[in-house]
Amino acid sequence: MAIDRNKLRWNGWGWASHPDTFPTRSGVWPWLASELGMPSLLATPARPLEDVWLTPSRLTAADRRILGRLLDSEAVRDDKFERASHAGGRSYRDLLRLRGGDLGDAPDAVVYPRSHLDVLTLLAFASERSIAVVPYGGGTSAAGAIAPPRLAHNGVLTVDLSAMHRIENVDAQSLTVSAQAGIFGPALEQTLSARGLTLGHFPQSFEFSTLGGWIAHGGAGQLSDRYGGPEDWLTSVEVATPRGMLRDSDFPASATGPRMTDLMIGSEGAFGIITRATVRLHRAAEATTGRAYFFRNFASGVAAIRDAMQSCLQIAMLRLSDAEETKFQRALDRLGDSPSILQRASAAILNSWRYDQPCLLLAAFEGAANSVQLSKKTFSAIAREHGALRLGSGPVRRWQQSRFSGPYLRDTMLDRGLGIDTLETATSWSNLQTLYDGVKTALEHAIAQTVPRPLAHGIVMCHMGHSWADGAALHFTYVFPRALGEELGQAEAIGRAALDAARANGGTIKHRYGAGADHPPCYAQEKDELALDVMRAIKNTLDPQGILNPGKLMPP
């Protein structure tokens, strides 16, 4: 079943009906103001849709008539709500624009194809008319991948795939499923769960993102340590392009040359619109269990995770917060309405263990009952070797309950004069501390230079949530007082400093989500010129008129 877009916030995260994570009278807000060196927070509500002006749709009457013939009349929409709610993704910069009522990026119409044939005809029409096409799954892009610059096109058509949500074939013997690309996470997992199966892909956006979006943005789920990302679970894709369908066969393995499927992972819609995918599944885990730990510092937690990831355990997740993030999380727990079990690891215990700045690690294990027990025991021994304090399973359960709700807090912070943005990077184990130190310092410095008051500063926190035998990803979250009126410039300056630091310290500039429109110049710097030539050649072959999500993936 497709999601009802009318029930979603057009300019923020998730369900319109979702309550504030922390009501105004919560102790969280004064604490946060003091942590940021601000006398008090501000009131910066988003501009309501009725106060927002939208440029008229640039589609001609003839365009509309043709679109109406190509699709059902209901499948072509250009009312204000549709155009506004498709005007951007959910990156910090997208939110600044949407909340400020800057809808210059709104598409001229939104279309809802029902089949790959619908998509093919749309692309043929758009190519002929030189109308830019933006593929749209759940619209949760964290990198500005959804709204194209208008460039020289005759308009922008957003192709919303949410009506393409059919599950076409479950092969329970081979553990694969084929589905249309517009299916949302919950619909997919519910169908699979009824058969004792799972894809196991649970990004934070799970409730509001689609199979095709996960592939196009090279995403990773919270349990990626066990279930991997599209590079692991994607067997094949079908892609509609202006030159016709591009299909890969879905053999479990083949050596008949490079796979088109690999090209589509992280392609951000620049090569075509993914209409269908076949993916590998797992049987629902026989057993799941979790345990939390405090480590004395980030480095010892990192070392424990490295040892575990190089030991072939049945790990579903090892999520390590640095001291700042642990402190932040504990404060929210202490000051929120429902003090958590994490609180019970009280100051007294921590002091007796001399954990000045504890770092929280949440471990989850899934698989066959006996190997899960063995893995949990082995990991506990590893953690002990690295001086960790064992906390029990409570914090893991609590994290699981709220694992998808983090982004709602962002809206609430944006209402209060705060900025919040993220950076994800990845590197080898041997370079991890260097990268962590370099990015953290750069972020703190860049924030200090852009905050509006001399004594204000930011909170820079980090966690490690995806790791492999050879390295790990660092996910930085930074909160800061907004420079009102210059907010996009501030976001850009801090973001650029962080990416420069990531690159200078041996990290990739994006571990997931693609580079979108938020970071194209950096992207071009990560690949060499010849690789860009190859990408352009592929693009020109599949999209000769250059209508597919212009400006994404590579410089125009």
Next chain:
Amino acid sequence: MAIDRNKLRWNGWGWASHPDTFPTRSGVWPWLASELGMPSLLATPARPLEDVWLTPSRLTAADRRILGRLLDSEAVRDDKFERASHAGGRSYRDLLRLRGGDLGDAPDAVVYPRSHLDVLTLLAFASERSIAVVPYGGGTSAAGAIAPPRLAHNGVLTVDLSAMHRIENVDAQSLTVSAQAGIFGPALEQTLSARGLTLGHFPQSFEFSTLGGWIAHGGAGQLSDRYGGPEDWLTSVEVATPRGMLRDSDFPASATGPRMTDLMIGSEGAFGIITRATVRLHRAAEATTGRAYFFRNFASGVAAIRDAMQSCLQIAMLRLSDAEETKFQRALDRLGDSPSILQRASAAILNSWRYDQPCLLLAAFEGAANSVQLSKKTFSAIAREHGALRLGSGPVRRWQQSRFSGPYLRDTMLDRGLGIDTLETATSWSNLQTLYDGVKTALEHAIAQTVPRPLAHGIVMCHMGHSWADGAALHFTYVFPRALGEELGQAEAIGRAALDAARANGGTIKHRYGAGADHPPCYAQEKDELALDVMRAIKNTLDPQGILNPGKLMPP
């Protein structure tokens, strides 16, 4: 240390000094003749090099002079032995040509670069002069990937990478190694082993093949169930192209768009010459153990392997032979000089269990001691559920001792009027029996139509040596009386029938090794026209003059 090519057979497998697997007086040969419906075998020795005539090298005096300046004089060779021993790979069709003294495909010179700069300058020279370039690792290609048709080029230069065998960086913390692409299996594993590490890539050609070759041909090792193939262990490659170096960064994960590295897996040298690779390693396994089983039939062995691969066990190998291959192997054991432990599972035991046509399964487990024990126990329970008879570890040990020597037997059979060829395919579990039946029937039929005598026929056997959660690869080996004087036509006819059957029954036409020159038309049939356009666009970008291994990977 590079391998000494002078000690290798120029027209057959491996070391020239390797003894015959079965001496002429062995009981193996009469048994084989009778199995094939032949009164006796023939004597069909290979033509010695001194009786072979080679067309003069087409390089001009100026070409030679320039090459001599670009590289050391020792690094440019065009003597008869060098040219002849680089005239083909080791597919059945290559061997027919080489043994018959048909050296029309011999390169005009062989060059031995020492660095990526050497390769770059060679490619610049060859582009300018329109000389075709064939990358050459160990020369063991099983798909005719090494000898190009001469087309309209001004000659053929084989670039032998065996002098590029330096290990450049071992990162013991991140478990990765960077090495020049020409390093051979044993040299790489010896260096790693000294540090307690392994790549774990052991194809049957391990002793005579190189890191770069494994990548370019999308190979798989015998322990791929644990260690995977290049698609799993390859972090990044550096590739010399006529347009300069193409380099990918070696992050453990990144979402900054498609990886050039993925394009190089199975690229057969058509996009560039791989000069360096960074790959993921494992710590040497703490424990290894093995156990053999007899299954009542192929289907029950397949079912046991499927259950195991979908259970996340610490499996290094599950290798299941069908009834024909088991019978063949037992006959060689019984009739050879050193009857094996496999014999001890005597006819009496098998009869009492009603195993009319037993299928042998060899299971190997590697990893941490406790999880290896757990995996072995769990697999034994699975095998028992599927009615298997447990044989102990002897057959696995014996297989391990001779795991790389199989191809020598092929030369000995070729000396005796026999043909022996292989086909590898892969499909999903739900389609496996269909594919097995379809290919087996097609092979038996095609062989019966091409054998020289009415009562003669072939032996078609199969094993399954690589499997995944979603499917498995089938490796067919077929032995048949040669149609003397029409041997290439016979090989071609049988091969085409087998590939057609694989495709018609839902299998890939190549699970590994690439398609080479032996099968280009079939290859083009597996990918669709638009995918071929993409491949051509990539090729034209990296190799505008079309000098790189012409005719490989895609139709010219």
